[in-house]
Amino acid sequence: MNIQISRGELLSALQSVIGVVERRQSLPILGNLLLEAKDDRLSLTGTDLELQVERMVRVQNLAPGRITAPARKLHDICRGLPEGAMLSLEYADNKLTLKSGRSRFALATLPAEEFPVFSTDPTDVQLELSNRELKDLLARTQFAMAQQDVRYYLNGLLLEIRPGRLRTVATDGHRLAMAELNRELSAKKDTQVILPRKTVIELQRLLDVSDAPVKLSLTSNQIQVDLEDLRLTSKLIEGRFPDYERVIPEDSDKIIKCGRLKVRAALSRAAILSNEKFRGVRLTLEADTLRIQTQNPEQEEAEEEVEIEYNGAPLEIGFNVSYLLDALDAIEGEEFIFKLRSPDASGLIHDAAQASGKFVVMPMRL
Structure with a gap:
């Protein structure tokens, strides 16, 4: 050579x-x-x-x-x-x-x-989308993947293909992130595969925000991703992903509309004095007001008040503040919707303009 x-x-x-x-x-x-x-x-x-x-x-x-x-x-x-x-x-x-x-x-x-080179098996499903679309789907869900969980199927990201729809879903058992692309794709077969964590991270790094095409080819145990001058081939995680649709709340009666950046800034400030291990934050809902409170073992406290759109019954509920911040970072719009039911029920967060991305967060006792 x-x-x-x-x-x-x-x-x-x-x-x-x-x-x-x-x-x-x-x-x-x-x-x-x-x-x-x-x-x-x-x-x-x-x-x-x-x-x-x-x-x-x-x-x-x-x-x-x-x-x-x-x-x-x-x-x-x-x-x-x-x-x-x-x-x-x-x-x-x-x-x-x-x-x-x-x-x-x-x-x-x-x-x-x-050198061990992957063998190529016959392709079961093929579809094509843009760099931008795939990168966006991964970015809005990959943060919710588990790390070294004994439930190995959670240490990855679900790619679900249906007629006219492509979804990515990730969960670590405490929160769930789902993103959706709604348009006709070349794939005609319903498919669910689980991509390993490292594969998702590498794809996120290699993709750009252009409209250049990306071709996905799926076999029984592999995914192949073809870019212009690059090919990524990965084994898939074997196992059955949880029925994620069952954990998405549908009957929430307390609906809040908030400015995303305003609430995110208040949560970030309050998080400075949260318990470093549990990262708990208490949210108190009253008429058009969201009160955010944290405290830590050193008896330090933080309190923030944010003006919101809310006219339901008062509610006090605790969450991991890091989970809330991750969900808000995955939303692009200026306003978001936060749906709640009770102190022991999961909360649902999505963009106020469209609900193609949904983020479920489990409550915590404080």
Whole structure:
């Protein structure tokens, strides 16, 4: 293999795939990237055996070939070179030599044949949407995923496909986030799959806010996401996601309309003096007034009052303030609706202008 490429193009490609490479590896080969030069293209592939990312970049190809090289060393060397530099990568005598100007680096390699590449199964479902649409669906729900929960199916995000609708749902058992895209999609088959947490985070990082197309291909145990010059392939989480529609409150009789930024700012200030472990906040509802109160073991207290639209019966209820802030951050509109029923019933938050995103928060005793 012998190629020439600009420092900027190689660094961009390396940054696309480096996120999948774990710093601590059970197998040495997993710390490497697979580099394959063919025609006028170089493909770079990284994997952790559960997730694989492949990026294509144009190069001047003097001699085709394939080899694996240390991912982070290659990335750090490239990042440290001056902007606008031209690089050459040449493999010979079990070394990958990178040259740029007067700089020269010889990296140890491992055979390409040892690199574990995902097999591709027949596709069951395909659909296409834009970068912007998929990124928005993930952003509005990914924060509610569980972390290292024994209920492994909660450590991911549900992707649900129905005729004319695509939903993402995440829950950690204490809160739930749901986002929805309502339009006709190319997929004709009802499908539910659970994406692993790391896959969701990597997708969120790789997607942009453009209208460029993204193609999703689903098999019985994998999802493949194709962007313009990048392909992400991931195993799916096996298991059955909870019946999330059952936990979305439908009979709330106390409905509040609030300014999102105003309430968010008041919650943020009050949270400074909340209990650092439990993060509890007490909300007291009265006519057109929301009172927010927190206290901590040091006997410190905070109280905020916010003007709202509310004419129901008085109510006092406790929540985890971090959960409320996360839900408000996922709403784009200037006003939101907060639906409540009683001190021991879940609250429902959604944008006042449209309810394509819903956020359910369990109450807590204070």
